[in-house]
Structures are given as C-alpha cells and as structure tokens.
Amino acid sequence: MITTCLAKSMFLPMEIAFGMTEYVTTRYHRSLSMAELAQCLDLSVSQLQREFKRLFGISPSHYLQEVRVGVARHLLESGDESLANIAARCGFYDQSHFTRQFKTSVGMPPLAYRRRFAPTPGHGGSSGK
Numbered sequence: 001m002i003t004t005c006l007a008k009s010m011f012l013p014m015e016i017a018f019g020m021t022e023y024v025t026t027r028y029h030r031s032l033s034m035a036e037l038a039q040c041l042d043l044s045v046s047q048l049q050r051e052f053k054r055l056f057g058i059s060p061s062h063y064l065q066e067v068r069v070g071v072a073r074h075l076l077e078s079g080d081e082s083l084a085n086i087a088a089r090c091g092f093y094d095q096s097h098f099t100r101q102f103k104t105s106v107g108m109p110p111l112a113y114r115r116r117f118a119p120t121p122g123h124g125g126s127s128g129k
Contacts, residue, residue, distance in 0.1 A: 016041055016051050020060060028067045029091045034060060068092060069105040076114040083110055 019041045024032070037060060038048040052060045068090040075086045087098035102110045 013051060013055055016043070016048070017055050020048070020052055020063070024060075024064050024067055028064060028071065029089055031091065032064060065101055066105065069102055072098065072102060072110065073106065073113065073117075076110055077117045077119075080118075086110070 020037065023037060023040055034045050034048060038045045041048060043051070048060060052058075052063070056063065058066075072086050072090045072092075075081055075089065081089075083098065084095045087095045090098065092098035092101065099109055102113070106113055108116070
C-alpha cells in the first residue's frame, strides 16, 4: 500500500503539469478562471496554485498570460493583423489590456515589437533576430 501511495504522489505533479499546460494551450483564446482549471484537474484552487507554483515557479494565471503573449508575438511577427483582432484571438479582454500585458511581458508595446521583428518585404527574414 505504501508503494502505491508513493508512486501516485510521484506522478501527481506530472499529471497536474501536463493537464494544466494542455488545458491552457488549447483554450488560451477564451476566458479561463482558476476555478474552472482546478475543477478540470480535480483539485481545489489553492491546491492548483500551490502545486503549479512549486512545479514551474510561476502562478497559473501568470502562465496563462505568458501563453497568450507568446501567441501574440507569433501573430505580430508573421502578419499584419490589427492589434484588436490579435487581442481577441489571444483571449485578452480588449486591445488596451493586451497592450499593457504585452509591454509588461516583452518590454515594448506590440506595434514597436512588430516593427522590430516582422519580416521586411523582399527579405523573407526577420530584422533584429
């Protein structure tokens, strides 16, 4: 019985990590609450926050923001879609919220990021990379 409990306790953090990352990366574009996330992993909100922070060193909500910003970075680098559309596609409340979160995470506003990292016409590569 002890070996079963020990084995289960060793795999629980991996299950939480995999479940959380999979859930967020497939649903980042919509509103997600920590209660919804915890429920899908069969944990309380406090258990989810504690275990996620222990495993990754950041909170689940910070992870969600970073996933959203990462997708936005890709969209800014690869196209000319409006900031409002990118904000909506990535799950931000509105363009203003997106701009604030992006600047906090990346260190520059989205349009400055696009100017710096989007491919220039005729070069096919990225400037500044």
